[in-house]
Amino acid sequence: MADVDPGDGHLGPAAEGAAGAAPYPAGWEADVVLTDGSTTRLRPIRPEDADALQAFHVGQSERSTYLRFFAPLERLSDRDLDRLVRVDHVDRVALVALTGAPDADEPERIIGVARYDVVEPETAEVAFNIADAHQGKGLASVLLEHLAAAARERGVRRFVAEVLPQNGRMLAVFSEAGYEVRRRTEDGVVQVTFGIDPTDRSLAVAADREHRAEARSMRALLTARSVVVVGPGPEPERPLAARQAQRVVEGLAAAARAGTIAVHAVGVGHGEGLGDDGVHRHRRVDDVPGPVELAVVALPAAQVLDTARRLGALGVRGLVLLSGGFAEAGPEGLARQRLLLGVVHGAGMRLVGPSSFGLLATHDGTTLDASLAVRPPRPGRIGLFCQSAPFAVTLLAAVERRGLGLAQLVSAGHRADVSGNDVMQFWGEDEGTDVVALYLESIGNPRKFTRVARRLASHKPVVVVAAGRTGHVVPPGHAVRPTRAPRRTFEEVLRQSGVVRVENVHQMLDVVQLLAHQPLPRGKRVAILASSTGVAALVAEAASAAGLVVTDRVERIAEDARADEVRDAVERVYGDPGVDVVVAVRVPTLGVPDPVLPREVARAAARTGLTTVACMFDLHGLTAELAATDPEGRVRTVPAYAAPEDAVLALGHAARYAAWRAADRGTTVHPTGVDLRAARRLVARALAESGATDGAPVPLDAAQTAELLATVGVHVWPSIRVHDADEAVAAAERLGWPVAVKTTVPALRHRADLGGVRLDVADEAELRADVAGILALAADHDPGAGVPPIEVQAMAPHGVACVVRSAEDPLFGPLLSLGVAGDAADLLGDVAYAVPPLTDVDVAELVRTPRAAPRLFGYRGLPALDVPALEDVVARVAVLADALPDLRSLELNPVVVSPTGLAVLGAHASVAPADRADAARRLARA
Template sequence: MSASPVAADVHIALRDGSTAHVRPVVPGDAPALKTFLSGLSDNSRWLRFFSLGVNLDKAAERAAAGDRPEGYGLIVTTGAEERVVAHAVFELERPDRAEVAFAVADEMQGRGLATVLLAHLAQVASARGVTTFTATVLPENRRMISVFRESGFPVEVRASPDGIEVVFPTELGPDARRRFEDRDRMAAVAAVERVLRPRSVAVVGASRRPDSFGGAAFRHILGNDFRGELLPVNPNAEFVGSRRAVPRVKAGVDLAIVAVPASAVPGVARECAAAGVSAMVVITAGFAEAGAEGAARLAELLEICRSSGMRLVGPNCMGVVNTAPDVSLTATFARADVPAGTIGFVSQSGAFGAAAIDGASRRGIGLSAFVSLGDKADLSSNDFMQYWEQDPATQVVALYLESFGNPLKFGRVARHLARAKPVLAVKAGRTGAGARAASSHTGALIAASDSTVDALFASAGVIRCDGLDDLLDAAAVLSEQPLPTGSGVAIIANARGPLVICADACADAKLEVATLTDETQSALRERLAAGAVVAGPVQLVASETPEQFAAVAESVAADPGVDAVIAIFVEHIATRADDVASCLAGLELDVPLLTVFMTPGNLPVVLRRGATGRRAADTSPEPTLGARAAELARDAAAHAAAKAAEFTRHRQGRPAIPSPIEEVERVGRKIPTFRAPERAAHALGRAAAYARWRAAPAPEPPALDDVDADAAAAILAGALARGGGWLRPDEVEALLAAYGIALVEQRRVSSPAAAAKAAAELGGDVALKGVAPGVVHKAQAGAVRLGLSGPTAVKRAAQEITAKLEGAGMSVGDFLVQRMADPGVEMLVGVLADERFGPVVACGAGGGTAEVLGDVQVRLAPLAREDALDMISQLRSLALLCRVDADVDALADIAVRVGALADAFPAIAELDLNPVMVSAEGAPVVDARVRVAPPAVRSVFPAVGR
């Protein structure tokens, strides 16, 4: 077993939302380990060592032995002093089997530390060839036995003379991964609750100047009736607004909003840590964006938070908002009157977030919560997505992203969330300005765009939006209307032009304009004036009344072929848009209803019954000293009135504060309203696509029974042993054959004469390719000849290729003589190992013009067969494949097998099958190249919040 180090130096989130540091033990940890062991209770020490008389000096020295051939140890530390609170180790019993043991400080038990340590140890052991863990546990140590059973590893328990022996594999199986994901979700929820549901808030930097960040944030919290305790922290003021200021953060504060100069932020963080503050939102800028000095300041801030377990939003952010009635927290300097609703919004850009709040307000939709991430030093969108998944007040999640800390974790979290709630995202940075250098066609195609993000979102069910308007349009539909159960759309309009535009936009959005049944058409003819068109789309005459307009919407919504309704009204002198809106608002439909009002003025407000709003924040100037007494009196009177109202509600049998679920149900639905029919159709198309994704069972990669993974591993191991790089043609052929991917029949020879002989053996027309060191694209180097007939032509072509390459300073090593493939459509299938996304599978138009055409779709490996077929269906080249009745299933099978190969062997850095000649007879691979490189080892638990 090699003693090479493996990932295990990260900060992790605990079940209570705090953090701890997991790292490999080193010999210098012996004193701290002795302190840790001496602090264990007698019971814990007995259960760990089976004795109370253990020599702590020797035990600590042995525990601190560090990474060594016969074992490996980990510790968990907390606090600025790096206090050891847990230790775990495995010791070899034989090369493939090791014994594992744990000890956790009594006060830290029950927070999931043992499970995390077990996961890390298993990953390290598995990477070193250990396949089995054992543990000997005293019969009375039921807590430890439960840890093993609840870990998700398939545990076998045996009785032995020494106690209970637990045996399990080190490989993480599906159950174990699911348990660890559940644990991560629980920790994220606990961490976010510290930020979004605090019982007390301190604004550090609260100012009497309303135009300051701290002053605005404090006044917005105060003005929106925060339900907890609010403290302004300002050592230079006796009062801020109507509240008495304190000079520093005191004990008992849950959340600190920090708006002080950047240089003062670390000191404030230390004060907060000392006071036991659970979380900080740092509004102040001057960190990651401020060069080396700012980066050092950010590292200091993060270290303070990590060492204390305090969670962090920001720095350089706008703040956070939670509109839940039992919290009512508006801790942001941007806007005081954030509209309440059911959309959870997280943004890396403060400006984008502010624009989103304004846009939501204009559309009449609201937010359950808003979070500005800023520099995203700790808590990330992954954490908030996991929180909103279980939050009943949040029905839609919207994201503005500029980067991914951990794309694979994002995909896992988003996929889990999207099965329950729609996830909308705007991802900035679509261009390839920062693309990686890649040698293969596949690598160049993927690197030239952000198609990896498309692949990530497609696999996770995330709805990618083109900008703020697109996101808010879709959010309005998804948050306020039921999901469409199909793609049939009924369009109603009182003017022909907008109706035609809407029908075209529906087709672009992959929706079908429904043709109404004879029964529905007959009912409409009886109701409508002569001249109305009723087959679908439905065109009304201009003189129809608002009541008739609404009645038609109700009728077509009941048609069995209609899954959604778009109602378009063009205002004219006889009928007002507000009257039509009021009639539509009274409908109770089972399908989504979207309205388009093409009016010269403001859009009508389509009211929802029982709607409630939040009181806007007080934006009046800071009171003078003379006015402070009056303000205090008003606050006292308002508080007394609120208490009286609460008492009255209690007497009437109603809860004082409605729960988020009750509030959502009481508010009811709102009808989304648009100015242009194409925007309504586009938003409805987003909802329909999401509904199709969610209704379909999650596709699973197929089990490939005809692969030889051992043969593939041997080829790759040999290549890595010589330093990696491009595989030889014979290695490529053998590697692909191990996974059931066949190249066209070929011969590898060493001379022009041997090439002529090989051509005679193959018979028919052949292709000739020169193999030279360093030449990846043979055609570009002039080393390919096609359609050669007969040995003489092949020998002459081989001599020409030799001269061509030697003239360019290259020497020909060998020649490949291949049987010419049947005519077909040249396609490409390949893989690029992305350092953050993992292996990415590409399929697209191939041949020498692959990069020029840029017709490619990508997915993350491994692929389900449905994923591969969907990828092909979205190519522009599909029309060419259909024209020749090509075997698309064969092409999809190659994509699935390539994905399985790349997923099984991370050492595959690039793989390029180009061209794949797809015809009615199949999809033979004509040319292939594979590059290997040592893979990076990923930790089971990545850094906190990433």
């Protein structure tokens, strides 16, 4: 998008004599997807990049060089070149975008450079330069995102730049980045200034660009019209690879004969040239005439790397790797996989696999069957994603049994690169897909999954089944960070995403066939058509259990009913304005199919738009007997289920999804009086002063914790630690009577029921007695521990005590929880979870989710409490946890909510260096 550096090429005052170089920041390395769907690699510049940087500079056009340096400059001097490649990664930072692989015979090529130089505290001057051949791909925007993320790590909060007025592309990059940009012109140069802290708009802009880039990269794969299949040759060492390659060629042969897809094969079968099957066979990859859009590779792992390099020269956009032998094979395989990714991304390709089943897609009437499927499924409007190849086999068999049609099937294998997030980005743009289903064995980046799935689910249903009930299963070969999160975290991630979570593949297809062929339910009021009163009662019970509301509209249709009686009963059901959904069940005792009821139900459902499911003898999945045309000419099919319980369960899922989609999801919370910069400085100072280098959590003391919470507007009531009654009385005099007295023994802390907390202490005599009692209790609890201190605190208004916690998880990122304090939360797990960032609706739902939440709303005649005050504290903690990955844990306990406010009476926090998976920058692998 942009082409030149807005600066003048000279160093800022901080460039020389910087405080000291930092170690090479490997965490800044990233593979990214550009807006044309291609990939490139970003990393910090290195001294050994001097030759590549000179080649990049010499290759630029005269105009680009002039706009970069404000003057013609044919070559960089040795002094300038050395200065540009030697940076300290603190006050002077430079990122380069590269093509080519680091281990290839040819050196990597630089196609873009972004740098900053600190010019004053928290301010840096930035410069960009993009190769002429790679402009218009969004590379400058990606570099700006990554450079800003690196700058924030180093304490920079503001970028400045000088741009020539004719450099419209660079000015557009700044203005379209989502930051608040100030511009002024002086001496013929545009001076640009903007803060780089993420804003809602900058995050939305980055997410939108990421969405379009990843969608386009997947579209290039799924709509490919030229494919090369690479196998191990006629006498392979591994026959499986040969059979896999042959199967893919057979699947592509129909399109090859029709001339809709150009198919090339290397090392598959015998002979060369054009075969009767329409496939062009070649002896070597180098013999294939390019460009070719898609490659499918089935080779021993040791041969894949060299083949990938050769495929890159053909202009291949995507490589589907059927072979295994990579990360799942141990450290050697993992190293091989990393090298492969370097080659693939350096050549601008996406990688599907390893151990993929392949791709299936129908577009514009052409079926791309680059898979191991024996028979491709019929075309349809359902998108399926799975990971393991064996599971794809069973999934396709189940799809065929039900008569479902697919728009696409993508098997990501061990998802070294392409993941479910990428495919969901594509489905968000694809007009040929109505419903999406994903079978997930693991999620590498739950935060991004939440963001992408929520965007997709807002206009298309997303049905998810996960391996294992927790979502924490990590199959061999899957790169997944460890997690300390509780089992319910994954469920919360899916709930916030708006996806339909089901327990198994059977349920997944039950829901998919309903959502794909019936309109969304208008509500939850259900009517029942049944062949007997007993069946109707069972259906009503199942419907109620599925969350539906059973109405009085229950029509019995006798097994020997005449056609007109069937028709009248159907009309009564579908003519009832108090009905939203219909369940039609016919279980004949004689086992004889009924041609009348299916036809009448299908016609009525299509005519009225009432969501309908059926359970009828001898019908399963999608059948012609239950299909009819709606008033708009679209064929609507009532899905048939094996059991009524399956039908109403699917209907319940659909009704809940429809309600979620229709509801207001709110806006991201932004409480007033929040100073995240001060919070970051405090955490950085605490980490620096601790001197910890092993990553262990560093606890903050009470004063530091209170100061940290004050940066986001949360006030912690002060408490004074004392050791005897005299000190306790003095503390009470300072704080004011009445007071609360609490032990610091962990097992007794917050336990008024055990005597560890004494409330409403009104005078000195009572206080001295309570101190003596607490000290005796502590001594009995742990006789050898000495005399622990006691806390004295001003007495807060009476109310309900809550606990608000946040924890930074390596996999899920910040995890927020809320519970009503006491045994309900501690013993019964009555705790609600949410993953920031949160909207105001998310916060309200979090507060209302615990089963003990009614205590906050006037339970049993008690006055309602100040719930908005609690929501405000939750929102502030959510913002703090989301902005500070280094905040390892935070606990506010107790938070006493009264009718007129709340009081945070205790808080504990710890910090530790963190590397969040979903930072504010775009990555190819997520």
